[in-house]
Amino acid sequence: MDQAPGSPQGPEDQGPQHAQSLPGCYRHPDRETGVRCTRCERPICPECMIDASVGFQCPECARGDSGTGHSPAASRPRTLAGGSVAADPRLVTKVLIGINLAAFLVQRSVGDRFTNRFELIGQAYVPLLGDIEGIAHGQYYRMLTAMFLHGSYIHILFNMLSLWWIGGPLEAALGRARYVTLYFVSGLAGSALTYLIAAPNQPSLGASGAIFGLFGATAVLMRRLRYDMRPVIALLVINLIFTFSWSNIAWQAHIGGLVAGVITGYAMVHAPRKHRTLVQYGTCALVLVVAVVMTLVRTSQLT
Structure with missing residues (x-):
C-alpha cells in the first residue's frame, strides 16, 4: 500500500487554512x-x-x-524504526511472495494430501491421511506452515497483491529484520487465536493473519508520520466487512494478526531511541508468549 496524503506539516505551512497537497x-x-x-x-x-x-x-x-x-x-x-538501510528495500517482501507462490505450486502438483498435512487444524480424523491429525497431537508446525498455504487462485492472488502493496513500504520504513519479525509474530498470533477459538476439526490456511498484522502496523506508521488516516481506516473497515460477511474465512486469524500487528508496530515506530531494540524485540517476545499460552490452553482442552 502506498502512503496516503496527509495534512501539511511543513515548517512554513502550519494551520488548517493551508489545505493544498x-x-x-x-x-x-x-x-x-x-x-x-x-x-x-x-x-x-x-x-x-x-x-x-x-x-x-x-x-x-x-x-x-x-x-x-x-x-x-x-x-x-x-530506517525510521532503527533498522539498517538496504539497497533493495523490498527484498524480504519479494522472498515472502516467492515462498507463498512456491508452496501454492506444490499444493497444485501434489494435491490435497500435501495441504492436509500442513494446514492448521486443531484435532480431527483426516481420511486422506488415515489418522487423527492436528496441533493437539503435537503437530505445532502447522501454526507456521499454514501461513504459506492457500485454498484457491483467488485466495493467493488477493493475499499476494496485499502483501506487495502493504509490505513493500512497511519493509522500507522498518528495515528487514524488524519487518520479517513483525510478519511472523502477526501470523503466529493469528494461528494461535484460530486454534484457541475455532472448532478443532475446522481447517484453515492462508497468509491473511500475517498480512492483517502488516495492515495494523501500517496504520500505526501512518499515524506516526501524521498522514491522513481516513484511507487506511476505510480500507480496514472494508476488509473487516469481508472477514465477517463471507463464508469460509477464518476471522480469528485476521483479528489475531491485526491486534498483534498494531501492538508490535506501535513498539517498532514509537520505541525510545535509547532502548529501542530492547523495547521492539521485547514486545515481539511478549506477543509470542501470549500466543504460546493460548496454544497450551487449547491443547489442554483437547487432550
Whole structure:
C-alpha cells in the first residue's frame, strides 16, 4: 500500500487554512509526504527516510555526499524504526511472495494430501491421511506452515497483491529484520487465536493473519508520520466487512494478526531511541508468549 496524503506539516505551512497537497518525495514524486530531510529539507517518503540523531535524513545526506559534508550522526544510515538501510528495500517482501507462490505450486502438483498435512487444524480424523491429525497431537508446525498455504487462485492472488502493496513500504520504513519479525509474530498470533477459538476439526490456511498484522502496523506508521488516516481506516473497515460477511474465512486469524500487528508496530515506530531494540524485540517476545499460552490452553482442552 502506498502512503496516503496527509495534512501539511511543513515548517512554513502550519494551520488548517493551508489545505493544498503535500509535496512529492524527491526520489519518488508520486508519493506525497509531510516529512523533510533535516539537513537539506528535501521531502522524503518512508522508503527514503533514514533515522538521524534529530529527525530523518535523505539517503544522500546520510552518506555525506549532499554537499553539506559528512557528520558522525549520519555515518550509519538507519530506517525510521532503527533498522539498517538496504539497497533493495523490498527484498524480504519479494522472498515472502516467492515462498507463498512456491508452496501454492506444490499444493497444485501434489494435491490435497500435501495441504492436509500442513494446514492448521486443531484435532480431527483426516481420511486422506488415515489418522487423527492436528496441533493437539503435537503437530505445532502447522501454526507456521499454514501461513504459506492457500485454498484457491483467488485466495493467493488477493493475499499476494496485499502483501506487495502493504509490505513493500512497511519493509522500507522498518528495515528487514524488524519487518520479517513483525510478519511472523502477526501470523503466529493469528494461528494461535484460530486454534484457541475455532472448532478443532475446522481447517484453515492462508497468509491473511500475517498480512492483517502488516495492515495494523501500517496504520500505526501512518499515524506516526501524521498522514491522513481516513484511507487506511476505510480500507480496514472494508476488509473487516469481508472477514465477517463471507463464508469460509477464518476471522480469528485476521483479528489475531491485526491486534498483534498494531501492538508490535506501535513498539517498532514509537520505541525510545535509547532502548529501542530492547523495547521492539521485547514486545515481539511478549506477543509470542501470549500466543504460546493460548496454544497450551487449547491443547489442554483437547487432550
